[in-house]
Amino acid sequence: MMLNLVLIAMILAMLIPMYEAWQDDDIWQKMLAFASFATKTSIMILVVSVFRDDWMIGVVGVIILSVGNAGLMLLAHVIKRMNEV
Amino acid sequence: MIDFFSYICISLGLFFWFWGTFPLLGKRSLLFKLHSLSVADTLGSMSIIIGLLLKIPSRWPLLILALISLAIWNTVLGYVLAYCSSSEGNYER
Numbered sequence: 001m002m003l004n005l006v007l008i009a010m011i012l013a014m015l016i017p018m019y020e021a022w023q024d025d026d027i028w029q030k031m032l033a034f035a036s037f038a039t040k041t042s043i044m045i046l047v048v049s050v051f052r053d054d055w056m057i058g059v060v061g062v063i064i065l066s067v068g069n070a071g072l073m074l075l076a077h078v079i080k081r082m083n084e085v
Numbered sequence: 086m087i088d089f090f091s092y093i094c095i096s097l098g099l100f101f102w103f104w105g106t107f108p109l110l111g112k113r114s115l116l117f118k119l120h121s122l123s124v125a126d127t128l129g130s131m132s133i134i135i136g137l138l139l140k141i142p143s144r145w146p147l148l149i150l151a152l153i154s155l156a157i158w159n160t161v162l163g164y165v166l167a168y169c170s171s172s173e174g175n176y177e178r
Contacts, residue, residue, distance in 0.1 A: 002092065006095055006096075006099070009099045010099065010102075013099065013102040013103055013106055016103075016106045016107065016109060016110065017106060017109060019110070020109045020110060026115075028115050028166065028169075028170040029109075029115060029118070031166060031170075032109070032115065032118055032119060032122060032166060033109060035122075035162055035166070036105075036106060036109070036122050036126055039126060039127075039130055039155070039159065040102065040126075040130075042151075043130045043133055043134070046133075046134065046137060046148070046151060047095075047133065047137060050137045050140060050141050050144060050148075053141070055144070055147070058144065058147050059147065061151070062147055062150050062151045062154070065151050065154045065155060065158070066150065066151075066154035066158070069158040069159070069161075069162050070158075072162060073161070073162055073165045076165055076166055076169040076170075077165070077169060079169065080169040080170075
């Protein structure tokens, strides 16, 4: 019961950056929304893994948390370079 | 009792999530949104993970790793996004 409420609230919070990324054309605002979206998704994966007591799903969540943001940083630098040229 | 504290932590984290994410929808500058996101979102996520840690202490190596990577990556990502976006145009609005 409590898990369902927590998950529904998390999905609602996740819809906000999704909507922002969809309606905004500025690339940096989109990047910001996607960064927030990635963090929220990995926290959701962790919550589900702890409530289900499933170690494997939790490992996936932590891997996304620890290396997933690196991709976003590289992407930001690539976009900056593309804008300069 | 511990269960109660963990739910308090999780709901506090959810409150922080909504608080930090709602400014994304506004017409404010990018740096304002970045600040609210990087502060409130990181704090909320850390609070949710601490709630989970109280609930299942046997998973602490995994959850502490998640906490540390959250604290480091989100601040670094905030700096990198601010640095990359500030070179072209100004966002004062």
